[in-house]
Amino acid sequence: MSKWLLVLAISQPSPPPEGDAVRLARAALAASAGIEQTRIETLRAEPTEWPDAGLGCPEPGKMYAQMIVPGFRVTLRASGKTYDVHVGEGRAIVCGSSTEKEKPEALAAQKAREDLARTLGIPASAVEVMSTTRASWPDASLGCPEPDRMYAQMITEGWVIKLRVRGKNYEYHADASRVVSCGNR
Numbered sequence: 136m137s138k139w140l141l142v143l144a145i146s147q148p149s150p151p152p153e154g155d156a157v158r159l160a161r162a163a164l165a166a167s168a169g170i171e172q173t174r175i176e177t178l179r180a181e182p183t184e185w186p187d188a189g190l191g192c193p194e195p196g197k198m199y200a201q202m203i204v205p206g207f208r209v210t211l212r213a214s215g216k217t218y219d220v221h222v223g224e225g226r227a228i229v230c231g232s233s234t235e236k237e238k239p240e241a242l243a244a245q246k247a248r249e250d251l252a253r254t255l256g257i258p259a260s261a262v263e264v265m266s267t268t269r270a271s272w273p274d275a276s277l278g279c280p281e282p283d284r285m286y287a288q289m290i291t292e293g294w295v296i297k298l299r300v301r302g303k304n305y306e307y308h309a310d311a312s313r314v315v316s317c318g319n320r
Contacts, residue, residue: 153180153207156227160209160220163227169252169259170213178210178217190221192230240267240294243309247296250314251305265297270308277308279317 157180165172185191185206189199206223219230244267252259272278275287278295293310305319 153182156180156207156222157209159222159225159227160207160211163220164211164213164218164229167229167249167259168213168218169248169261171260174213176212178212180207180209182206183208185221185223188224190223190226190228190230192221192228239311240269240309243267243294243311243314244296246314247298247307247309250307250316251298251300251319254316255300257300261300263299265299265304266295268295268297269293270295272308277310277313277315277317279308279315 157177160180161172161175161177164170164175183191183206185204187193187199187201188204189197190204190206191208193199204223206221209220209222209227211218211220221228221230244264248262248264249259252262270278270293272291272293273288274280275289275291276284277291277293280286291310293308296307296309296314298305298307306317307319308315308317
């Protein structure tokens with residue numbers, strides 16, 4: 136009587152080599168923040184396993200495959216900020232700043248800058264922030280009401296953000312959670 140031994144090997148994808156992970160992270164940060172890669176400093180790259188395909192940085196309203204994803208948590212520094220970039224499955228996600236203690240108006244200005252860059256199809260680095268000024272509006276429209284839309288009637292605090300691209304001025308209005316293009320047609 137012979138005995139058979141069955142061996143099952145469960146193969147998991149291996150993480151990208153550390154150098155590839157750092158290159159992906161630097162490229163992702165450069166693209167999302169409009170920073171030249173030569174101005175990005177690598178602080179560390181730590182191997183990790185992400186609990187799902189969202190790489191530990193899920194976007195609201197999205198669902199992700201539930202699987203262990205080997206990868207890296209890469210910490211980068213640029214322009215005085217430290218960023219966490221999550222890498223896995225051949226992609227990198229800028230997951231925010233790990234030590235960011237910026238003022239809310241600076242974050243609003245950055246969101247406005249990124250929105251205008253996306254709208255114009257240019258890098259965020261081509262958008263210059265001219266000023267960010269405190270403002271109050273009588274309702275939740277942030278001073279930029281859309282036709283046929285109702286807004287909560289309450290004093291809304293925020294900022295008027297003036298941007299410039301190639302000599303043309305743009306204006307955005309923002310509060311702590313929203314940024315809207317205002318009169319930029």
